[in-house]
Amino acid sequence: MISMQNVVVSYGSTTVLPEFSLDVKEGEFFTLLGPSGCGKTTALRALAGLTPVTSGKILVGGKDVTRLPSDKRQLGMVFQNYALFPSMSVRDNIGFGLKVAKRPQKEIERAVREAAESVDITEEQLGRGISELSGGQQQRVAIARALVTRPKILLMDEPLSNLDAKLRKRMREQLKLLQREFGVTSIYVTHDQDEALSMSDRIAVLDKGRIAQVGTPEDVYSRSRTEGVCQFIGDVNRLPGEFLKGATTLPRDGARHYVRFEDVAVQARGGETPPGSIVVPGTVAYSGFNGPYRAYMIECAGHKIRASVYGTDRDHEHTGSAVDIVIRPERVMSYTEDGVRC
Ligand SMILES: Nc1ncnc2c1ncn2[C@@H]1O[C@H](COP(=O)(O)OP(=O)(O)OP(=O)(O)O)[C@@H](O)[C@H]1O
Numbered sequence: 001m002i003s004m005q006n007v008v009v010s011y012g013s014t015t016v017l018p019e020f021s022l023d024v025k026e027g028e029f030f031t032l033l034g035p036s037g038c039g040k041t042t043a044l045r046a047l048a049g050l051t052p053v054t055s056g057k058i059l060v061g062g063k064d065v066t067r068l069p070s071d072k073r074q075l076g077m078v079f080q081n082y083a084l085f086p087s088m089s090v091r092d093n094i095g096f097g098l099k100v101a102k103r104p105q106k107e108i109e110r111a112v113r114e115a116a117e118s119v120d121i122t123e124e125q126l127g128r129g130i131s132e133l134s135g136g137q138q139q140r141v142a143i144a145r146a147l148v149t150r151p152k153i154l155l156m157d158e159p160l161s162n163l164d165a166k167l168r169k170r171m172r173e174q175l176k177l178l179q180r181e182f183g184v185t186s187i188y189v190t191h192d193q194d195e196a197l198s199m200s201d202r203i204a205v206l207d208k209g210r211i212a213q214v215g216t217p218e219d220v221y222s223r224s225r226t227e228g229v230c231q232f233i234g235d236v237n238r239l240p241g242e243f244l245k246g247a248t249t250l251p252r253d254g255a256r257h258y259v260r261f262e263d264v265a266v267q268a269r270g271g272e273t274p275p276g277s278i279v280v281p282g283t284v285a286y287s288g289f290n291g292p293y294r295a296y297m298i299e300c301a302g303h304k305i306r307a308s309v310y311g312t313d314r315d316h317e318h319t320g321s322a323v324d325i326v327i328r329p330e331r332v333m334s335y336t337e338d339g340v341r342c
Pocket residue numbers: 011016034035036037038039040041042043191
């Protein structure tokens with residue numbers, strides 16, 4: 001559906017995207033994820049035709065759009081600052097694209113009503129000015145405005161970043177449901193790992209303008225291809241080599257080993273453990289209630305290991321409790337000195 005092939009984007013003498021290639025399938029929710037400044041927005045703007053590319057090709061539905069102006073690419077766009085027109089009513093904001101396309105008034109009215117309904121904007125709110133809506137409502141207007149022209153592709157750049165934490169979570173679900181309902185191929189830019197993991201069919205993790213890994217949320221989280229991806233997504237402990245003496249299946253020779261917080265079990269010292277487990281005695285240095293899980297910091301032979309224990313575990317919550325940390329070797333992610341999975 002969308003193919004970016006060896007796309008290069010430079011600002012002056014600085015190359016921000018060196019040879020960027022990407023393929024997105026029809027109907028997919030595809031996310032560009034990476035730290036600030038890694039080039040996510042630049043990649044999206046190049047795809048949208050808002051930033052010129054130095055070389056390379058961009059294909060949409062098999063058609064070369066590399067030199068096509070943005071408004072000819074049939075894209076819907078939602079940006080971080082919404083880019084709504086403050087002096088227009090909500091109704092006129094949503095209908096703007098159709099008006100520009102000179103569609104009949106009757107059709108615009110019907111389409112605006114349907115789009116508003118799909119994002120829970122009421123008839124009464126349609127008559128208001130943009131500034132009379134909350135941030136969350138404005139966000140939904142921006143989405144309705146992008147969807148009203150029934151684009152085949154929807155580009156979103158950090159569309160939820162101005163919302164508070166609770167609303168963000170709700171909007172994630174709503175966006176995802178809308179995306180399915182409209183069947184629109186979506187490219188989503190975020191630096192928020194949770195957002196990317198919970199919404200995407202596939203994720204491209206970017207690092208300094210290059211794609212470090214493309215995969216399903218499970219792939220990038222549980223089978224991170226590089227040390228950088230492993231550290232960027234989720235929380236990890238680096239495991240000291242001396243913890244791994246018994247774990248004969250794990251690679252050696254300078255390899256670096258990581259385990260996610262939730263893959264570290266905490267249990268009473270000297271209890272039964274599954275055969276082959278990595279077991280290290282330690283002392284609880286900190287334990288804190290976090291709602292669905294308890295966060296631990298365990299002092300193990302001079303190293304601090306963190307664990308997130310889900311469920312109603314209360315046995316070892318006191319500072320100073322003598323415990324064992326237990327890790328299944330298959331949950332350990334190992335990388336060579338060059339940061340490649342081994
Ligand atoms: N118009 C511009 N002129 C010069 N440099 C730019 C321009 N736009 C972006 N850059 C630079 O290009 C790099 C990538 O920026 P980009 O906005 O694509 O990153 P990002 O991953 O989207 O970051 P963020 O999450 O902070 O938005 C940054 O180093 C940025 O400073």
